[in-house]
Amino acid sequence: xxxxxxLSKLFKSVAIPIAGMQTPSDSQxxxxxxxxxxxxxxxxxxxxxxxxxxxxxAARLQALSPTTAIxxxxxxxxxxxxxxxxxxxxxxxADGLQPVTKRLNDYVPINRELSLxxxxxxxxxxxxxxxxxxxxxxxxxxxxxxxxxQQVLAALQARLLAPQNRDLVLVGTSHGxxxxxxQCWRLCLALYDWSDLEKVERTIESGDSALARxxxxxxxxxxxxxxxxxxxxxHRLKAMALRRAVYLSLWRRKLGDTDELFSIALxxxxxxxxxxxxxxxxxxxxxxxxxxxxxxAEPVSIRLKRxxxxxxxxxxxxxTMDCCEAALLxxxxxxxKAALVALCSFASATRYAYLTQALNDGDLAVVRMCxxxxxxxxxxxxxxxxxxxxxxxxxxxxxxxxxxxYASHVSVWLSIHLVSLTRLAGADVQGPLKPxxxxxxxxxxxxxxxxxxxxxxxxxxxxxxxxxTLAPRSALxxxxxxxxxxxxxxx
Numbered sequence: 001x002x003x004x005x006x007l008s009k010l011f012k013s014v015a016i017p018i019a020g021m022q023t024p025s026d027s028q029x030x031x032x033x034x035x036x037x038x039x040x041x042x043x044x045x046x047x048x049x050x051x052x053x054x055x056x057x058a059a060r061l062q063a064l065s066p067t068t069a070i071x072x073x074x075x076x077x078x079x080x081x082x083x084x085x086x087x088x089x090x091x092x093x094a095d096g097l098q099p100v101t102k103r104l105n106d107y108v109p110i111n112r113e114l115s116l117x118x119x120x121x122x123x124x125x126x127x128x129x130x131x132x133x134x135x136x137x138x139x140x141x142x143x144x145x146x147x148x149x150q151q152v153l154a155a156l157q158a159r160l161l162a163p164q165n166r167d168l169v170l171v172g173t174s175h176g177x178x179x180x181x182x183q184c185w186r187l188c189l190a191l192y193d194w195s196d197l198e199k200v201e202r203t204i205e206s207g208d209s210a211l212a213r214x215x216x217x218x219x220x221x222x223x224x225x226x227x228x229x230x231x232x233x234x235h236r237l238k239a240m241a242l243r244r245a246v247y248l249s250l251w252r253r254k255l256g257d258t259d260e261l262f263s264i265a266l267x268x269x270x271x272x273x274x275x276x277x278x279x280x281x282x283x284x285x286x287x288x289x290x291x292x293x294x295x296x297a298e299p300v301s302i303r304l305k306r307x308x309x310x311x312x313x314x315x316x317x318x319x320t321m322d323c324c325e326a327a328l329l330x331x332x333x334x335x336x337k338a339a340l341v342a343l344c345s346f347a348s349a350t351r352y353a354y355l356t357q358a359l360n361d362g363d364l365a366v367v368r369m370c371x372x373x374x375x376x377x378x379x380x381x382x383x384x385x386x387x388x389x390x391x392x393x394x395x396x397x398x399x400x401x402x403x404x405x406y407a408s409h410v411s412v413w414l415s416i417h418l419v420s421l422t423r424l425a426g427a428d429v430q431g432p433l434k435p436x437x438x439x440x441x442x443x444x445x446x447x448x449x450x451x452x453x454x455x456x457x458x459x460x461x462x463x464x465x466x467x468x469t470l471a472p473r474s475a476l477x478x479x480x481x482x483x484x485x486x487x488x489x490x491x
Contacts, residue, residue: 043068047083061090073099078108085114094126098137104152105144116148123155128165131156132172136179166191173206181208197226204236212239219245224255231256231264240270247273251280266291266311267304278311289320296323306338313342321347328354333363340366344373352379359389364398371406380410383417383460395426397433404436408443413453413461416476420464441465441476458483 172184327339470477
């Protein structure tokens with residue numbers, strides 16, 4: 001029996017093409033459409049005719065759907081990809097530039113050759129706006145091993161760097177795609193002889209943070225008058241990198257009113273710039289304390305108050321504890337959360353009291369922050385302190401989900417002990433909560449449960465979930481069963 005006959009018998013008379021066999025046709029192999037992903041009947045008819053005769057009238061290719069040809073450019077068959085390229089070549093459909101560009105790195109030589117012909121033709125004739133959209137895909141060829149990038153680059157630059165297209169390249173720096181903006185910016189640097197200030201101004205107009213970071217070193221080279229002019233127009237400096245460079249340059253050169261500059265930087269939306277302002281006044285912390293107290297006492301925006309609490313927490317001064325405690329009772333939950341973070345950052349002696357107080361907060365965002373801070377500081381919440389909170393929040397599913405998540409990060413028996421509090425959840429909460437509890441119970445391994453629980457932990461856990469109800473091979477059941485035997489032996 002020949003190998004093709006063996007395959008035919010093995011797969012119930014479905015022949016499979018292998019190297020060296022005759023080129024398949026649709027009449028020979030009806031399953032060919034599925035193998036090659038050619039579900040479009042008209043498209044597949046022309047394709048198999050082309051495979052049989054190795055030539056096809058241009059009119060038949062022009063009658064096919066170009067969108068189908070684009071879809072088939074990623075087909076696993078090199079012949080299908082070649083045919084799709086020939087369809088696009090016959091129709092001169094330049095909308096396919098980006099997908100065809102990928103085929104410049106195709107492992108089949110004829111596909112690379114056809115793709116190169118198409119790309120070079122389109123680069124010379126397609127609308128400039130479409131060419132700008134394709135810049136990222138074209139420049140990506142530089143890192144691809146089989147693509148002839150230098151030839152593509154020469155054709156691309158001949159079009160892009162033409163004098164009549166200078167303004168269009170400049171418009172591309174405000175394109176909706178960040179990758180296009182970057183490539184257009186690189187071209188503008190080659191086209192225009194801009195000064196350092198002009199480059200900074202152009203990036204401000206583009207609003208691109210990546211471009212702003214690229215010109216940040218130029219800010220430090222600007223003249224004093226140019227820096228001061230940028231400070232007066234700081235509302236235009238949307239990019240943090242430019243604002244930071246301007247403020248830092250002005251501070252180092254001692255230009256203008258340093259107190260005004262400090263006040264501007266201290267309330268900047270960027271954390272790194274606010275940190276910079278605190279660093280400037282590190283020798284005079286009383287200045288910071290006065291500024292933070294003033295903002296917390298005045299009817300200003302919530303954002304500024306949060307910045308003040310952030311600064312108070314970083315200062316870590318005991319004489320600011322009263323303003324944090326006052327904010328902990330504010331009606332705004334974001335301020336209460338910020339105050340809790342500030343107090344827990346430096347009030348280590350009373351930190352646990354603040355955490356237990358936050359457990360009763362009406363906003364679950366504050367409660368979530370309480371759990372997070374407890375884990376970060378190592379002040380783990382005790383079972384007895386959580387018990388009244390659980391009873392009061394018995395109808396809040398999100399609270400119990402957070403409790404299970406929190407418990408999974410503490411020591412084993414404390415963890416299981418805390419999760420046993422879920423038995424107090426309301427009837428409406430028990431159903432949606434069960435998957436979270438089951439996942440928690442199944443996460444333990446024997447190597448993790450290596451010591452016995454305390455008497456109280458054992459009593460509460462055994463009352464919550466007797467070991468007989470757990471899976472027979474569960475590590476937790478093994479530990480509880482061993483503990484039950486130990487307790488029985490003691491009695």
